[in-house]
Amino acid sequence: MIATLHTHAAILSTGDELVMGQLQDSNTRWLAERLTERGIRVAEGAVVGDDAGALVATLRRLCSAAPLVVMSGGLGATDGDLTRQAVCTLTGDTLITDAAAAASLGAYLRSRGRELTARQLRQAQRPSRSEPLINSVGTAPGLHAVVGSTDLFCLPGPPGELRPMWRDHVAPLLRPDPSHAVRAHLLYAAGIAEADAADRLKALTVRGSDVTVNMTASGGILTIRARAEGLQTAELSARFEQTLAAVRDALGRHRFAEAPASDAPPVEALCRAVLEALKDRGETLATVESCTGGMLGQLLTAIPGSSASYSGGLVTYSNELKTVFASVPASTLDAHGAVSRQTALAMAEGALRRTGAHHALSITGVAGPDGGSAEKPVGTVWIARVSASLPADVRCFRFTGDRADVRARSCSGALTMLLFALKGAEPGRLLWQHVP
Amino acid sequence: MIATLHTHAAILSTGDELVMGQLQDSNTRWLAERLTERGIRVAEGAVVGDDAGALVATLRRLCSAAPLVVMSGGLGATDGDLTRQAVCTLTGDTLITDAAAAASLGAYLRSRGRELTARQLRQAQRPSRSEPLINSVGTAPGLHAVVGSTDLFCLPGPPGELRPMWRDHVAPLLRPDPSHAVRAHLLYAAGIAEADAADRLKALTVRGSDVTVNMTASGGILTIRARAEGLQTAELSARFEQTLAAVRDALGRHRFAEAPASDAPPVEALCRAVLEALKDRGETLATVESCTGGMLGQLLTAIPGSSASYSGGLVTYSNELKTVFASVPASTLDAHGAVSRQTALAMAEGALRRTGAHHALSITGVAGPDGGSAEKPVGTVWIARVSASLPADVRCFRFTGDRADVRARSCSGALTMLLFALKGAEPGRLLWQHVP
Numbered sequence: 108m109i110a111t112l113h114t115h116a117a118i119l120s121t122g123d124e125l126v127m128g129q130l131q132d133s134n135t136r137w138l139a140e141r142l143t144e145r146g147i148r149v150a151e152g153a154v155v156g157d158d159a160g161a162l163v164a165t166l167r168r169l170c171s172a173a174p175l176v177v178m179s180g181g182l183g184a185t186d187g188d189l190t191r192q193a194v195c196t197l198t199g200d201t202l203i204t205d206a207a208a209a210a211s212l213g214a215y216l217r218s219r220g221r222e223l224t225a226r227q228l229r230q231a232q233r234p235s236r237s238e239p240l241i242n243s244v245g246t247a248p249g250l251h252a253v254v255g256s257t258d259l260f261c262l263p264g265p266p267g268e269l270r271p272m273w274r275d276h277v278a279p280l281l282r283p284d285p286s287h288a289v290r291a292h293l294l295y296a297a298g299i300a301e302a303d304a305a306d307r308l309k310a311l312t313v314r315g316s317d318v319t320v321n322m323t324a325s326g327g328i329l330t331i332r333a334r335a336e337g338l339q340t341a342e343l344s345a346r347f348e349q350t351l352a353a354v355r356d357a358l359g360r361h362r363f364a365e366a367p368a369s370d371a372p373p374v375e376a377l378c379r380a381v382l383e384a385l386k387d388r389g390e391t392l393a394t395v396e397s398c399t400g401g402m403l404g405q406l407l408t409a410i411p412g413s414s415a416s417y418s419g420g421l422v423t424y425s426n427e428l429k430t431v432f433a434s435v436p437a438s439t440l441d442a443h444g445a446v447s448r449q450t451a452l453a454m455a456e457g458a459l460r461r462t463g464a465h466h467a468l469s470i471t472g473v474a475g476p477d478g479g480s481a482e483k484p485v486g487t488v489w490i491a492r493v494s495a496s497l498p499a500d501v502r503c504f505r506f507t508g509d510r511a512d513v514r515a516r517s518c519s520g521a522l523t524m525l526l527f528a529l530k531g532a533e534p535g536r537l538l539w540q541h542v543p
Numbered sequence: 544m545i546a547t548l549h550t551h552a553a554i555l556s557t558g559d560e561l562v563m564g565q566l567q568d569s570n571t572r573w574l575a576e577r578l579t580e581r582g583i584r585v586a587e588g589a590v591v592g593d594d595a596g597a598l599v600a601t602l603r604r605l606c607s608a609a610p611l612v613v614m615s616g617g618l619g620a621t622d623g624d625l626t627r628q629a630v631c632t633l634t635g636d637t638l639i640t641d642a643a644a645a646a647s648l649g650a651y652l653r654s655r656g657r658e659l660t661a662r663q664l665r666q667a668q669r670p671s672r673s674e675p676l677i678n679s680v681g682t683a684p685g686l687h688a689v690v691g692s693t694d695l696f697c698l699p700g701p702p703g704e705l706r707p708m709w710r711d712h713v714a715p716l717l718r719p720d721p722s723h724a725v726r727a728h729l730l731y732a733a734g735i736a737e738a739d740a741a742d743r744l745k746a747l748t749v750r751g752s753d754v755t756v757n758m759t760a761s762g763g764i765l766t767i768r769a770r771a772e773g774l775q776t777a778e779l780s781a782r783f784e785q786t787l788a789a790v791r792d793a794l795g796r797h798r799f800a801e802a803p804a805s806d807a808p809p810v811e812a813l814c815r816a817v818l819e820a821l822k823d824r825g826e827t828l829a830t831v832e833s834c835t836g837g838m839l840g841q842l843l844t845a846i847p848g849s850s851a852s853y854s855g856g857l858v859t860y861s862n863e864l865k866t867v868f869a870s871v872p873a874s875t876l877d878a879h880g881a882v883s884r885q886t887a888l889a890m891a892e893g894a895l896r897r898t899g900a901h902h903a904l905s906i907t908g909v910a911g912p913d914g915g916s917a918e919k920p921v922g923t924v925w926i927a928r929v930s931a932s933l934p935a936d937v938r939c940f941r942f943t944g945d946r947a948d949v950r951a952r953s954c955s956g957a958l959t960m961l962l963f964a965l966k967g968a969e970p971g972r973l974l975w976q977h978v979p
Contacts, residue, residue: 118590124757124759125572125575125588126575126579126584126585126586126587126588127575127576127579127585128571128572128573128574128575128576128577128578128579128585129576129757129759129768130572130759131567131569131572132568132571132572133567135564135568135590136561136564136566136567136568137564138564139561139562139563139564140563140564140565141564142564143562143563143564148562149562149563149564149592150562150591150592150597151562151589151590151591151597151601152561152562152588152589152590152591153587153588153589153590154554154571154587154588154589155586155587155588156585156586161586161587165587321560321565323560323565323566332565394837394858396837396840398844399841399844400837400840400841400843400844400845400849400853400855401830401832401836401837401838401839401840401841401844401856401858402837402841402844403837404832404836404837404840404841404858404860405835405836405837405838405840405841407836408834408835408836408837408838408858408860408950409836409946409947409950411911411912411913411946412913413836413860414860414861417836417860418860418861418863418864419857419858419859419860419861419864419868420837420857420858420860421855421856421857421858421868422830422837422840422844422855422856422857422858423855424840424844424849424850424853424854424855424856425850425854425855427854427899428854428855428898431897431898432855432857432868432897461867461868462864462867463863475847476847477847477848510845510847511845514845
């Protein structure tokens with residue numbers, strides 16, 4: 108018997124906390140991305156609560172519609188964990204206790220000073236004809252059952268347990284169509300409006316083609332996704348490479364990084380590009396932040412190894428600390444206000460002097476919702492980049508969005524200014540830049 | 544004819560970017576929470592791509608299963624926007640152009656310097672027997688159609704457009720069962736392990752009761768949700784209030800805030816509690832961060848109005864800046880290392896002196912993935928709280944999780960230490976606290 112190819116799949120997430128809106132389901136998106144990158148089309152996603160009838164009915168429907176079903180949740184030790192029993196009902200099977208799973212569960216709990224109670228032992232049960240999937244980081248093993256000609260994988264709900272189980276025990280068992288090729292690539296760009304980039308990329312984004320290009324914007328950073336999917340041929344590969352070259356050409360100096368498919372938020376790519384450019388030059392950065400309150404430092408230090416290029420920073424939230432920490436003259440604050448070219452420049456110069464870093468970035472603005480004026484409305488942010496060996500750059504922005512948007516966009520703006528300076532490229536007027 | 548009550552509902556999200564895992568669907572969770580808080584049970588959530596056949600089939604299935612269906616996505620101007628046509632197919636209707644929607648769309652685009660093209664005009668089309676729902680913040684109107692005895696609401700995909708449309712045009716049309724009562728309340732606690740809190744709350748979390756209590760843990764903060772749902776009776780109300788009192792009693796001094804249903808992450812509740820406690824005392828806080836790199840400042844300044852109580856901070860990522868910024872003696876760093884009681888204390892004392900704030904919090908630790916040692920493994924973090932008028936408090940933690948977890952838990956730990964001090968309560972050993 109030749110096993111059915113996994114041409115397409117369905118994803119099911121279960122849990123009362125999901126249908127009550129108490130918890131954001133992130134497993135569906137993550138699994139959809141993993142399946143898509145293997146060339147397995149996701150036909151449908153479903154969410155149901157901890158209800159035996161709904162669970163069995165939905166599993167039955169999905170298993171008869173797709174050769175591959177991946178579900179998450181319902182494998183814990185509480186009365187609301189119904190997945191094991193639902194698989195039995197669906198397949199006419201009975202629950203048995205898996206000896207190896209029970210031993211491993213007992214060892215796991217003992218290593219944390221906890222007991223293997225009767226309730227905990229439920230997690231070692233499985234339908235007799237299913238295979239357990241080892242959980243290396245938690246208590247609940249997963250399940251692999253065959254329902255008709257469909258492979259059903261049941262994974263734990265916590266993403267920290269689901270993801271390693273997927274990588275180690277599910278991904279190797281997938282059977283994507285070998286004649287079907289999928290290639291994907293991400294390109295990042297900054298300092299350009301989405302509409303302008305869309306114009307440049309227009310000819311490349313033809314719907315229904317087997318090579319597609321699409322774009323999303325987040326915090327001033329554009330993520331361009333190129334994707335080729337179809338019969339594995341040299342023509343498809345060549346067209347994909349031509350498309351990548353055309354995207355690079357269209358983005359010009361605004362492109363700052365590329366990557367294969369990535370889970371990371373776009374600002375992480377920008378931070379990595381800045382830290383790498385600094386490291387290449389053997390230089391360091393200091394930050395001085397007012398309205399972002401530490402967000403720029405937090406973003407940079409989220410990257411392991413950032414200490415090689417990031418020295419540290421000042422959070423000069425009050426005017427007094429702009430003077431005490433960054434040596435901004437009180438007369439500058441009095442004459443021009445905290446949100447001004449002069450203050451932004453003095454903040455960055457003060458940080459550069461105090462830290463001995465090669466570059467300093469400062470951010471001072473009105474993040475809202477209050478504090479705006481006719482002259483400096485909410486969203487007005489001054490950003491300065493000063494460097495030991497380059498002329499300074501100070502810009503005013505008028506960011507749109509709420510407080511969180513203004514702060515995130517301020518950080519992206521500052522990082523973009525530094526990145527272009529490190530690359531020796533003049534970016535021109537940046538997205539949201541305001542020329543008073 | 545008496546309209547059917549909306550006893551339960553289904554939610555559908557559509558878009559290729561969702562089934563390809565390129566975009567996280569946040570609408571399902573948000574809508575589920577809104578429906579649940581009105582006492583409308585969410586029976587199912589579904590996600591399908593931009594595929595006319597799948598969209599019509601799924602809508603048909605959901606509309607025959609629930610008296611209320613809320614879908615999002617597919618209302619834009621591209622060839623992949625299929626919702627309007629799908630509703631026509633489902634109801635045997637034809638598309639017409641809505642004159643008022645066209646006029647409003649034209650005005651919206653003109654106000655942004657754009658033209659009303661034939662493509663854009665598609666967004667003013669609707670099934671002739673449906674009602675348009677006004678979009679106050681974007682281009683695509685929503686739709687309200689009646690399918691058999693089911694109310695079908697079609698909303699735009701972008702959350703910033705969906706949410707106001709829901710509030711203004713959908714929520715008023717809901718018909719929850721008036722005899723059915725729903726009450727919900729959140730309580731937050733810190734400084735206690737989830738398992739210990741679960742023990743204390745055990746008697747209150749009986750599954751299948753009409754008053755339920757459940758708990759989630761995130762970054763060291765526990766969120767306890769109490770919920771009453773059932774026939775509107777004085778008994779139910781009384782039982783709900785008794786349950787809240789019992790939860791408060793069980794959490795004791797660990798409870799730090801309460802709120803009605805909230806979208807905000809739990810750490811935001813902790814930050815708000817700290818800022819309010821400071822404001823009540825007329826006091827200010829400064830921060831000095833090493834491994835968290837600005838995250839603590841960023842979290843506090845995410846709250847509007849935080850400038851009243853938060854002065855600012857230092858990001859002393861390099862050892863050199865621990866000395867330059869926070870006046871940590873080089874001899875302290877040499878003798879004890881950057882991750883030590885002595886350095887944490889010196890950092891906080893330096894910040895307190897330099898800023899003149901009433902309290903200072905310092906964080907210094909090994910966030911990982913590298914930098915750990917046998918003596919100070921990854922996750923080892925020292926946190927100090929010093930105050931002008933209170934004895935200092937310095938604690939060592941051994942946080943579990945990855946770099947992001949360690950950093951987030953460090954911030955929660957620091958905020959918890961300060962909050963208990965401001966409340967004059969000794970929290971005892973905190974979650975993840977390590978007593979060497």
